[in-house]
Amino acid sequence: MDTHLAQRRPVNLSKVERSLLWTLYQRVLDFRDPDPLLGDVWAVDTFDRLEVDLRDLRGASVDRYLTLLRARKIDSWVREWSSRNPEGTVVHMGCGLDSRALRVGAPRRGHWFDVDLPAVVELRRGLLPEPDRYQLVPGSLADADWLARLPADTPVLAVAESVAEFVRVDDLRRFLEHVTSQATAGGEIVFDIVSSWAGRLALTFRWELHTMEDSLLPERWCPGVRLVQEYEVAGDHALLPEGPHRDIYRALSRWPSTRSVMRVLRYTF
Numbered sequence: 001m002d003t004h005l006a007q008r009r010p011v012n013l014s015k016v017e018r019s020l021l022w023t024l025y026q027r028v029l030d031f032r033d034p035d036p037l038l039g040d041v042w043a044v045d046t047f048d049r050l051e052v053d054l055r056d057l058r059g060a061s062v063d064r065y066l067t068l069l070r071a072r073k074i075d076s077w078v079r080e081w082s083s084r085n086p087e088g089t090v091v092h093m094g095c096g097l098d099s100r101a102l103r104v105g106a107p108r109r110g111h112w113f114d115v116d117l118p119a120v121v122e123l124r125r126g127l128l129p130e131p132d133r134y135q136l137v138p139g140s141l142a143d144a145d146w147l148a149r150l151p152a153d154t155p156v157l158a159v160a161e162s163v164a165e166f167v168r169v170d171d172l173r174r175f176l177e178h179v180t181s182q183a184t185a186g187g188e189i190v191f192d193i194v195s196s197w198a199g200r201l202a203l204t205f206r207w208e209l210h211t212m213e214d215s216l217l218p219e220r221w222c223p224g225v226r227l228v229q230e231y232e233v234a235g236d237h238a239l240l241p242e243g244p245h246r247d248i249y250r251a252l253s254r255w256p257s258t259r260s261v262m263r264v265l266r267y268t269f
């Protein structure tokens with residue numbers, strides 16, 4: 001038997017946890033593109049060390065660039081926030097097997113926490129390098145135990161990419177309440193949502209996605225929270241290579257109801 005294959009890790013995860021394979025695989029495919037959007041070499045290395053049946057990853061591919069454009073935008077927001085807050089703490093909730101901490105790096109004198117459900121943390125440990133001032137923590141966005149690990153009195157950037165779709169809106173609300181009450185020095189929160197029609201479409205081929213239309217809800221949930229940016233992912237079609245995907249995204253971006261298929265929201269508090 002091929003020794004490399006023999007060393008691959010089995011992926012014993014629930015259906016929701018396994019969604020991390022989908023986003024990881026999009027980053028692998030991107031790396032193989034001649035002109036990648038992310039160029040995430042760690043994604044390739046991680047993927048190669050897992051026992052994955054590629055048949056599980058077939059399906060509609062039109063959402064491929066939604067995943068990549070979203071990740072690229074969030075990387076840029078995290079970089080920008082970290083340079084303004086060199087002592088700050090980044091909490092990357094529902095990190096899956098994403099190498100964002102390596103792509104972007106922790107704030108210069110601050111900290112980075114990757115948090116995900118215990119089974120995911122167990123799978124991830126040892127697969128990806130753990131840089132300085134980095135911690136990988138088992139936890140859920142619905143509970144508050146992991147908050148005790150955050151350093152006191154530093155601003156916090158909490159990022160949850162492709163997570164809100166897999167949890168109930170009450171859990172998302174609890175997450176925002178926890179972060180804003182714990183981070184007394186203020187900070188930012190970034191997460192993405194999909195529109196109801198996209199959620200219904202996703203259900204037909206893969207997932208039951210939770211949807212949210214009203215990006216101002218968090219302002220009503222938590223006093224002091226303000227929506228400062230709303231990125232409509234399909235609107236960035238000019239970044240895509242010429243071809244059918246670009247045409248589809250361009251068409252989606254013509255009408256507000258389809259342009260909002262996926263939005264990344266950025267709040268300050």
Ligand SMILES: C[S@@+](CC[C@H](N)C(=O)[O-])C[C@H]1O[C@@H](n2cnc3c(N)ncnc32)[C@H](O)[C@@H]1O
Nearest residue numbers: 017019020023094095096098140141161162163
């Ligand atoms: C689609 S994956 C996204 C992973 C990663 N953010 C990425 O972009 O590759 C969804 C992730 O959310 C995590 N997740 C689901 N429910 C969660 C919860 N209640 N608390 C924390 N993470 C959760 C899953 O384990 C999974 O890693």
